[in-house]
Structure formats: C-alpha cells, structure tokens
Amino acid sequence: MQSKTSLFNKQLLKQDLMSAGWIGIVYFAGLFFSLPLNLMMLESDERRNYSFNSLFDSNAEIQLFLLYIIPVLVAVFLYRYMHVKNAADFIHSLPITRRKIFNHHFLIGIALIVMPLLLTAVTLSLMLPAMDLYMIYTQTDIWEWFGVSVAFSLLLFSAGVLIGMFTGVSAVQGVLTYIFLLFPAGILVLIYSNLDVLLDGFPSSYYQLTNVDLYSPLTDFVDMYDWKFHGWKFSIYMLLSLVFYVLAWFVYHKRPAEASGQPLAFHQVRPIFKYGVTTCMMLFGGFYFDQTDNHFGWIVFGYIVGSLIGYLVAEMVLQKTWRVFGKWKGYVLFLAVAGAVILLLSFDVTGYEKRLPEAEQIESVYFNENPMYYSDERSTKNIRDMAIEDPRIIRQVQKLHQQLIEQSSSILPDDRSNEEKLFFSYQLKNGKMINREYYIDLDETYEQYLKPIYESREYKEIKNRILTMDENDFGNLVISSEFDRSSSTSIVEKTEIKEALQQLKQDIYDQKYEEIVHPSDTMAYIEVPEEENMFYQLPILRSYENFQSWLKNQGIYDQTIIQADDISYAVILDERDESQDVYETLYEEKNGDNGLVTENKQKIGRILETVTSEHYGTEDSSHYYAGFYLEGENNPVVRPISKANVPAFVTDYFGDK
Structure with a gap:
C-alpha cells in the first residue's frame, strides 16, 4: 500500500537546505551586522550621538542590498533544478505530485526569507529592555520593520519564482526578475520622454516626477530615510505576492519538460520578448539622444540604432548564438510599424496638440515655469490650491496658450538652454485636469501675453509664498549676505520684522515684467520658515528699493549688503x-x-x-x-x-x- 506523503518531503528538504540554506545563514548574518550589532557598537560609543527615523536607517545601504538580492537568490537556487535536465527529470520522477513539489520549494523559500527577519526582530526586541534603547526605537518600530521587510521580500521572491517558470536558464531568471519588477516604472519614463519629443506640449516632466516611482517596488522602496509604508501598500504587496504565486503554480503545470537550458520555456513568449526588447531599446535610444543632443535628426537616429541593437540582442539570446545577422525580416516589419506609429503621433492624429479648454469649462488654472513636483498623493491637491481663479488672468493664460499652439512645431529646436519652461494645468468644472508644457524664448513675441500674467497680483502670490504669509510666522528675520553666507544679521523685534516684510512684499508686488524675466543680481537672502525647523532662503534682488531703504534707515545696510x-x-x-x-x-x-x-x-x-x-x-x-x-x-x-x-x-x- 502506498503511504501518504507529507507536505515536506525529507529528501527534498535536505536537497533544498543544501542548495539554498546558506542564503538564509548569510541573510541573518547580514541583518545581525546591520541592526543588532550596529546598535550595540553605537550604544557602547559614548562619544557618538545617533538617532533613527526608523530601523531601516541602521546601515541602510546594507539592508537595502540584502532586501533586493536575497529573495531573488532564494528563488533562483530553489528552482534551479528546473534549469538542469537531469535534475528536473529526477525530481519529477519521484512519487510526488507537481503541486506538492512546487509548494514544498515555495514554502522553504518563504522560511529562508522570513526566519532571518524574525530572528533579527526577536533579537532587537530582547535588546530593547536589556540595553534601555527606548529612546532609539520601540516594539512598534521593530514589528513595523519586520512586516515591511517581509512584504517586500515576499513580493520579490514570488516574482522571481514566476519568472523562473518562463525560462530554462538561472542567470536569465535573475536578470529578467529585476527587469520585470522595474518594467512598469521604466517603460513609463521612456514613453513620457519620447512623447515629449513627438507631441508638442506634452508635460513629460510632470508625469515623470509625479508618482512614477510607485509603479515599481524597486524604485518605490529605495528611499529609506523618509520612508512611510502605509497599510494599503502592505496589502497590495501581499496581494501581488499571492497573484504571482498562483500564476507561477499554473505555469509550472504547463511548463514543457524540454525547457531546461532554453532562454525562454514557451515558444509563444518569444515574439513578446523579442519585440518587447526591441521597443524598449528603441525608446531608450530616442531618450538618450534627446537628453544629449536634443536635435530631432539625432533622436530619429537613436530610434533606429536603439531598435537595431535591441532586436539583435534579443535574437542572440533566443538563438543562443551571435550569428543572427541574416534575420532581417522581423526587424523590417517592426521598423515599418514603429515608423507608422511615430508618424501618426508627429502629425497629431488625435488632436492632442490643439486641444484647448473653453473658458466656461475652466474652474482655475495653475501656471508656472515648472510643475509643482510632489512625489505623493497630494500633487493634484497642491496644484489646485495654487491655481489662478481670476477670470481675467485665466483669459490671458488662454491667449498665451492659443499663441503657443499656433506657433507650435513638431520639430525640436537645436538648443533649449536659453528657453523658459511654461507649465499649464487647467482644472475643469467637471473635475478633470488638462496639463501642458512648452519651451519658449522670452522675447517680444510672447511679451504681450506674459506681461499681464506675470505682473498680476494673484500670479505673484502663487510664485512668492512669502506674500501670503503672516508676519507673525517669523520668530526672527535672518538676512545673509549674498557673497558671504556666513555673515548674517538677525532681527528679533516684532515691529521691525513686520516693517521689513511689508517693504519686501511691496517690492515684489511692484516688480515689472522685465525685472521678473531678467532679474537683477541678488544682494542678500532672508530665511523663510517652511516646515517645523525647516527654512528656505529667499533671494533679495538689488532692484528691491523699498527693502534697501529700510535697511539703510535701520543702519544695517553696510553690514548686510556687500560693498x-x-x-x-x-x-x-x-x-x-x-x-x-x-x-x-x-x-x-x-x-x-x-x-x-x-x-x-x-x-x-x-x-x-x-x-x-x-x-x-x-x-x-x-x-x-x-x-x-x-x-x-x-x-x-x-x-x-x-x-x-x-x-x-x-x-x-x-x-x-
């Protein structure tokens, strides 16, 4: 009679520990060095002051390296038997179902990842009362670190396992795993950058710098210093891990036995891989030459060279040989399709470039030289809060935008170094937004359109936050010399602070278009409060006559302004x-x-x-x-x-x- 088989097979367990057990040991050693041991050393050095925003700050670079590498290594080594024909034949000849084989390796992988994290968390928890480290971290910090690390690690591990089902080479599995995880954010950056070339007015910088990093766990996780891992993000990571597990389990059952040693296990995936690599390299070629030369002819050259390199590299990987230079049919077909798409975009068949909202549709408009760059969910709210609502100024913005549309050209200028960036963000009454971005020369062509906008009170208050600040927000007024920042004068009397700020605000309100566009040199800076214990330095121009007069009347002009x-x-x-x-x-x-x-x-x-x-x-x-x-x-x-x-x-x- 055949005996029942348990979830963990002793022989498989022994094999897994021999092939991948060392990774768990290395992982724990790295974590112990990065956290408990590092905290012990810091605490024993009485001369050294230290503080952490979170436990990720302790040897952050080492922790980040381990979190990025270990889960993928575990996935590669545990499922390496699939990439070696003899090993695959042996494993699958055992009296164990494929489902149990797959789940066995997957659970061992989870254990090799979670156990080092759990042991480290327990060690930190025991150290907390023993060494009285309550000023550095708390029990909540420990288990928050543990939960976040587990969620991120399991996502990378399950993604590595899923990719491993599609390839027969371990090295390709590792590389494709990182490409797979980076792909959403990377492809968005490439698409946005190339649409900036092909569509006049496309606001690439706005889209690139507004939450693009959220689309890849590798880019989302990289900033450990101001890091906030919300509950919804934890749920998404765990849900994605579950989805990747289910997909990997399904593909494992469909995977052909002869896939060992093949770069891609399924023939149906090969065209996707080949033309996907070709497309990405084409977009990268255009992006590269746009950034380095910014000339349309060179950008087209980048498209051709990038796509050619991508096509040849993909063919070499698939054919496992460099002798692929005779296979041109597929590349010619790709070039024809890509060229048609580029031409359609260049001719603006969708009407994107000429789309301008009607005045009665507009609730407000944000207009500035640059988008408000915020890398979190507040970006839309902040743009709305700083938008122009005066109908008269909105009409002026529309006139300027219409002029830009009429003079637009799909061909990039040879040089943008002397051009000004203008960003438009229309907030419509139906709740939608229309964003556009242009580069223009600040010459007489646009002066009649820009002058009433730049000189308007509302626009100046948007550009200069100090105009809407209460003088009582300033505990003191620090004025630093432009030439010597170490030399500064501090004003502490409330009445003097109020007088100085009133004069400064009046100078900004009095600024004419020419002075705004071509500012005079900076003579000093003042510190403006931004957040708690945070300041930014506001330049004081030599054309600010009221503020200069106030400095002279106070007898501090000579000691503040360079002579x-x-x-x-x-x-x-x-x-x-x-x-x-x-x-x-x-x-x-x-x-x-x-x-x-x-x-x-x-x-x-x-x-x-x-x-x-x-x-x-x-x-x-x-x-x-x-x-x-x-x-x-x-x-x-x-x-x-x-x-x-x-x-x-x-x-x-x-x-x-």
Whole structure:
C-alpha cells in the first residue's frame, strides 16, 4: 500500500537546505551586522550621538542590498533544478505530485526569507529592555520593520519564482526578475520622454516626477530615510505576492519538460520578448539622444540604432548564438510599424496638440515655469490650491496658450538652454485636469501675453509664498549676505520684522515684467520658515528699493549688503576671448593678460550695480563676466554683466584690444 506523503518531503528538504540554506545563514548574518550589532557598537560609543527615523536607517545601504538580492537568490537556487535536465527529470520522477513539489520549494523559500527577519526582530526586541534603547526605537518600530521587510521580500521572491517558470536558464531568471519588477516604472519614463519629443506640449516632466516611482517596488522602496509604508501598500504587496504565486503554480503545470537550458520555456513568449526588447531599446535610444543632443535628426537616429541593437540582442539570446545577422525580416516589419506609429503621433492624429479648454469649462488654472513636483498623493491637491481663479488672468493664460499652439512645431529646436519652461494645468468644472508644457524664448513675441500674467497680483502670490504669509510666522528675520553666507544679521523685534516684510512684499508686488524675466543680481537672502525647523532662503534682488531703504534707515545696510570696500579686486572677462568657460578661468587666476583687473573701488561699485542674476546663459546677460575677490578669499563670486548696462570703461578696455 502506498503511504501518504507529507507536505515536506525529507529528501527534498535536505536537497533544498543544501542548495539554498546558506542564503538564509548569510541573510541573518547580514541583518545581525546591520541592526543588532550596529546598535550595540553605537550604544557602547559614548562619544557618538545617533538617532533613527526608523530601523531601516541602521546601515541602510546594507539592508537595502540584502532586501533586493536575497529573495531573488532564494528563488533562483530553489528552482534551479528546473534549469538542469537531469535534475528536473529526477525530481519529477519521484512519487510526488507537481503541486506538492512546487509548494514544498515555495514554502522553504518563504522560511529562508522570513526566519532571518524574525530572528533579527526577536533579537532587537530582547535588546530593547536589556540595553534601555527606548529612546532609539520601540516594539512598534521593530514589528513595523519586520512586516515591511517581509512584504517586500515576499513580493520579490514570488516574482522571481514566476519568472523562473518562463525560462530554462538561472542567470536569465535573475536578470529578467529585476527587469520585470522595474518594467512598469521604466517603460513609463521612456514613453513620457519620447512623447515629449513627438507631441508638442506634452508635460513629460510632470508625469515623470509625479508618482512614477510607485509603479515599481524597486524604485518605490529605495528611499529609506523618509520612508512611510502605509497599510494599503502592505496589502497590495501581499496581494501581488499571492497573484504571482498562483500564476507561477499554473505555469509550472504547463511548463514543457524540454525547457531546461532554453532562454525562454514557451515558444509563444518569444515574439513578446523579442519585440518587447526591441521597443524598449528603441525608446531608450530616442531618450538618450534627446537628453544629449536634443536635435530631432539625432533622436530619429537613436530610434533606429536603439531598435537595431535591441532586436539583435534579443535574437542572440533566443538563438543562443551571435550569428543572427541574416534575420532581417522581423526587424523590417517592426521598423515599418514603429515608423507608422511615430508618424501618426508627429502629425497629431488625435488632436492632442490643439486641444484647448473653453473658458466656461475652466474652474482655475495653475501656471508656472515648472510643475509643482510632489512625489505623493497630494500633487493634484497642491496644484489646485495654487491655481489662478481670476477670470481675467485665466483669459490671458488662454491667449498665451492659443499663441503657443499656433506657433507650435513638431520639430525640436537645436538648443533649449536659453528657453523658459511654461507649465499649464487647467482644472475643469467637471473635475478633470488638462496639463501642458512648452519651451519658449522670452522675447517680444510672447511679451504681450506674459506681461499681464506675470505682473498680476494673484500670479505673484502663487510664485512668492512669502506674500501670503503672516508676519507673525517669523520668530526672527535672518538676512545673509549674498557673497558671504556666513555673515548674517538677525532681527528679533516684532515691529521691525513686520516693517521689513511689508517693504519686501511691496517690492515684489511692484516688480515689472522685465525685472521678473531678467532679474537683477541678488544682494542678500532672508530665511523663510517652511516646515517645523525647516527654512528656505529667499533671494533679495538689488532692484528691491523699498527693502534697501529700510535697511539703510535701520543702519544695517553696510553690514548686510556687500560693498565695494569689501572687495579686494575685480576681474572682468570677455567670453569671446576665452577658450574655456569663464567660470573656470576666473577660479584659476586673475588672468590679467586676457581680462580687465581693477582695484578701483568706484569701478568695482559700478560693476556691482550692473551685474545680473547668476542664472548662467540668460538672455539679459552680455558676453562680459565679472569675478569679485573678497578680502582673504581665493575663489571669486562670478556674475554676468547686464547687456543693457555694461560700464563704459569695460567696453573701452575690450574695444581697444
């Protein structure tokens, strides 16, 4: 009589522990070094202060490496018998059903992953009262770390097992597992980047930087420092692990016995693999040349070269030989289909480029040089909160958008370095959003459309958050010199803080279009509170006359704003005479042979008045650059000189050369 077989077969268990048991030992050793041992060392060093946001902060890089590698290694080694013909024949000849064989390996894999995590968690739990570590972590932190690590590890393990069912080579299983997990986020980035090339107005940066990382566990999990793992995400990870397990179990039963040693076990999957790799490489080729050259001709070249490389590599993998250069029929067919799709997108058959919402459909519009980049679920809410609601300004935005549509071109410009990015986000009354993004030259072509928008009170309040802040939010007002950030003045009197901020706000409200587009140089910074114990530095421009007058009336202008007397000497260079970047030249030496060196305080003061913002390459800058050397400093502060205000002694000097 045939005896019943238990879920765990002793021979299979012995084989699994011999082939993959060492991974569990290595995993526990790595975790013990990263957490308990590291905490012991930190606690024993009385000179060292440390704190963690979560237990993932303890040797975070090592933990991340282990979490990314160990689950996939377990999947590869436990199911390696499928990739070796003799081993596969032997295992499947045993009096055990395929279902029990598969489940046995899967459960052993779970044990090899979960047991090291559980032992580490128990060790941390025992250390907590024994070493009085309650100021560092709590029992809740331990089991939260354990739960998150288990959910992530099981997702990677089950994905590795699923991919292993489709291939007959262990190395291919490991590589394809990471490709499979990265694919959703990676393909979205490639698609968005290429649509930016093919569709005028497509807001690629908005879509790329708004939650794209959530579509892959590998990118979603990488930021361990501000990491929040919500309950819904834990549920999704566990559900996906279950789905991958069921799919892997189903495919395991359908897997042909002769698949060992084959890159792909199923012939039906080969075309998907071949043309999938070709498509991804084509998109990557276009993306690469868009980022490096940004010229449409080179982007098309990238499409062709990328797709060709992808097709050949896929064929080499499938045929297991490099002699595939005679198989062109499939590539020609792919090129024809891909070319048709690209042409259809370029000709805007969907009407995407010309789609502009009617005024009566618009509730508000967010308009700025850049999208509000938020990598969480609040992105839409924040854009709505900072949107323009004034119907008059909305009409101006529509006029600008219509002008951009009429002058749009599907061919990319040769250079975008001097162009401004404009982002539109229409919030419609039906709850939908329409987002667009353009690059334009800030010249007279668009001035009549941009001027009323930029000078409007509502737009300025969106651009400058300080305008809507209460003066009482400032416990003190710290003003730092632009040239020497270590030098600062702090104002603590409430009345003085209020007066200073009122003058600053008035300067911002008074700004004209020309000053907004081509700002003068920064003379100082003030610290603006952002979050609890967090600040950002707001630049104070030299054109802010009200704020300058207030500083002078308070008698702190000279000690806050850099003066000509504070500068040892200045060097002016003509960019046309330089064989290298003027910033590099000025950092190396005075360069008296090629530039104008002056220690005259009057001339230095005149130059200070005419330099523009440090935004390199702005249209307002001339080809002259000034390097200011402070007393006792070797490195200069470099600024371009305003095109409209080049001092006469500068043009006289370089004109005589």
